[in-house]
Amino acid sequence: MTAAPVETKKPVRPTADGTGSFTESIADRTGLPFGEDAVGAPASRRVLRSQGKRTMRKLLDAAMVAFDQRGYHATRVNDVVEIAKTSHGTFYLYFSNKEDLLRALVTEAASEAQHLYDTLTAAPEQGGTPDWDDVRGWISAYSTLWVRNAPLFRSWTDLATIDPELIEVIRQTFTVMAEALAQQIGPEASGHIIDPQAAGLAVLAMLDRFHYLREFAGQPVDEIAIDTMTTMVYRALFNDA
Amino acid sequence: MTAAPVETKKPVRPTADGTGSFTESIADRTGLPFGEDAVGAPASRRVLRSQGKRTMRKLLDAAMVAFDQRGYHATRVNDVVEIAKTSHGTFYLYFSNKEDLLRALVTEAASEAQHLYDTLTAAPEQGGTPDWDDVRGWISAYSTLWVRNAPLFRSWTDLATIDPELIEVIRQTFTVMAEALAQQIGPEASGHIIDPQAAGLAVLAMLDRFHYLREFAGQPVDEIAIDTMTTMVYRALFNDA
């Protein structure tokens, strides 16, 4: 006998379809640090041993490659599995479906972004206005983040369409960062026609989209581009001279 | 979830008329002027009479509604046809396939953007640096454009995945506008660490993404937001005081 039926209402295996809370660290299971403390949420509640962890990592990495090449929508589970050099069935041992895999990746990325946020809020010594180098440091960090997670950041927009849970993570991430930026700006520095909230979001918007457009145009984001954005942001927000 | 997409792998059955080139004027067929308020791109070379034009419009509008509700990927030909209160068969009388419909819509939007570009290049009297109001006028115009075509602008990114021809239209549109912006900036005004090309693109990036993020956050882009962006852009690029 080979494959077999569903027949009953829904899954039986403990794979807790679609649950994988975002707050639960992926690191707990893979043990593989991503950035410094990886995050992300696989499907199954199974506790993985080292072999399992390795396989899951392979799948996550393969997915990143596949998404990079064809985008999420065009990526078939088959593509991922092929890149990971594993089998179809194995995939479903670790993720309850394609969406679940995406969730895991996005969560990892979101956790990296969280780091950036921490940096941002912690860095500029209390009260002081950031100087050009502060700004540049942060923009540069964002750039690195974007590039590393390009396959995801590139389609942020579209991914948000897919799954409500995903929308929330993304919204959170952006909101939090925009807020942090807004705080840096400060009311007095901001001038009379600037709404700090909006300004913070605008900076984020610029950074995010700029990377996409440059990539789209076939030009990588180089040092000069980063300098340019730094100067723009600095002038726009902090240079009240 | 079950069956699934192609999206990428190209057609299997021969498409009656898979061309629908962008260069071919929509006006030729609809009789509606292209440039001022052009309309979609039908599949066949058929010249449409008034009933036909109406049906085609219904389909284009319906598509916009559908894309707005579910996004391009999740939209089924069925959805469009239902909203337009017409039949499956009729759809293919006007568009050679789903992509063709998308192309038609994007072309419409691109033509609107073209307008904006014309405005931009024409407006600031030769040689002069734009003032705050010039900038605001333009940003405001962009905002209007974005909002009107939200379903498309929202997923720019993702749509570009779908069809090479589409990529080209989008790239063109952005490149041209970024270029025009760059010209405004001018080398002398730009300061030593600004690359005008990059700066132009950055402004575009900010405007484009800001709208999305605001919508995402559930806040519309109001006058204050536009003021804020205007001030930021103005300071960043033209306020060398």
Add this chain to the structure above:
Amino acid sequence: MTAAPVETKKPVRPTADGTGSFTESIADRTGLPFGEDAVGAPASRRVLRSQGKRTMRKLLDAAMVAFDQRGYHATRVNDVVEIAKTSHGTFYLYFSNKEDLLRALVTEAASEAQHLYDTLTAAPEQGGTPDWDDVRGWISAYSTLWVRNAPLFRSWTDLATIDPELIEVIRQTFTVMAEALAQQIGPEASGHIIDPQAAGLAVLAMLDRFHYLREFAGQPVDEIAIDTMTTMVYRALFNDA
């Protein structure tokens, strides 16, 4: 382009997954009488024209053949479609899934059974105890019903596993008939150790299972068998001499 994605949460088409109420007459759409007034519930709410009705009938009949040959579980949608000489896609135009098809068939059968029930309750002139011929008439009718719907009756048991809605229809059908039988028995005639409810159910049980077992043993239910059961039932319940 060919097949296509799901991506979004659930079906979009009006196929009202799984709804198909049992009370809605199949005859309304097929126009094909089954028995005298056919019943059953197809999936889609689409109103069928004559061509559609024909196709749906073909599918229902094909399903009956397929279930007869291999049983519900072992029957593949593919089998049904092949027998009906139509395509996979067409199947899903008429039924939202295999279960839905089963529901339609069971509902048809249940409606036939309903007839039998009507006969039973109407027949024996008010108050009178049924005589041997009455009993035989009824058993014979049941037999005909069973044989015509053998593929379904045979697996009554198992089918009930599949879908809660189905359970209900089946339970109803049996309960109602058992009740009707119980009424025939009457308290005074029944003797001190007979519970009419139980007795009614027991008769039904016997009739139902007898057919299965005979078929299983390779012997059809012939006139003699029917006479035998008639005599047994008559003696057991009405012959208080």
Add this chain to the structure above:
Amino acid sequence: MTAAPVETKKPVRPTADGTGSFTESIADRTGLPFGEDAVGAPASRRVLRSQGKRTMRKLLDAAMVAFDQRGYHATRVNDVVEIAKTSHGTFYLYFSNKEDLLRALVTEAASEAQHLYDTLTAAPEQGGTPDWDDVRGWISAYSTLWVRNAPLFRSWTDLATIDPELIEVIRQTFTVMAEALAQQIGPEASGHIIDPQAAGLAVLAMLDRFHYLREFAGQPVDEIAIDTMTTMVYRALFNDA
């Protein structure tokens, strides 16, 4: 719903040991007596030690629980294994496949039924017509048998679909019992319109199905129900007064 069953089309991968014939005594392997209280049928010829025996029992019991909850078709090897608190791999140490497990259970039940048959044939002293109490005793015994093996008896019908070997065991069991009942009836006692063979089968049918229908209706088979059936059978077959 998605993927789906085979059920019919035979295995593809070679089954280590697909034999597990019914004639081979279970007792040989478990050391547990067959006939009096035999136990399941392992896959390989391995002689089991006490630990092995315990594991196998756990699996058989777990299967019974699982079948009870979801029915054979809907039961996954996984379910059994989980209930038994053992591993997937272990399962195949004791049974060559799912069918093999089923065979083991059915064989156990059949052996119990055999007992009943022995009782039946031995009991009513030679030549004598059974009296009401004889009948009741036997019906009561059958009831106990049914209840104890409900998960199997409930789907007799359906199980017979699965495996030819199984069909044979079941046919045998029923045939033998029906035959024994027929003998009790005796020609002269039977009256002119009764075929003893058919009558025997009819009684069996009634008993078997009655239990199912009562369970289905949510009413257990109580003493009164048994009395009722006893009276019915007694009157129908032996009460020629």
Add this chain to the structure above:
DNA sequence: TATGAATGAGTGTTCATTCAT
């Protein structure tokens, strides 16, 4: 003897597209 991991054939279902009326 026990176990977690891997495998992949087999099936249900979707939906773009074509066809006949």
Add this chain to the structure above:
DNA sequence: TATGAATGAACACTCATTCAT
């Protein structure tokens, strides 16, 4: 010009069974 019906390629997903430890 309009429409309902038909088609079938393409995928996602399940689960029995085997394997390596």
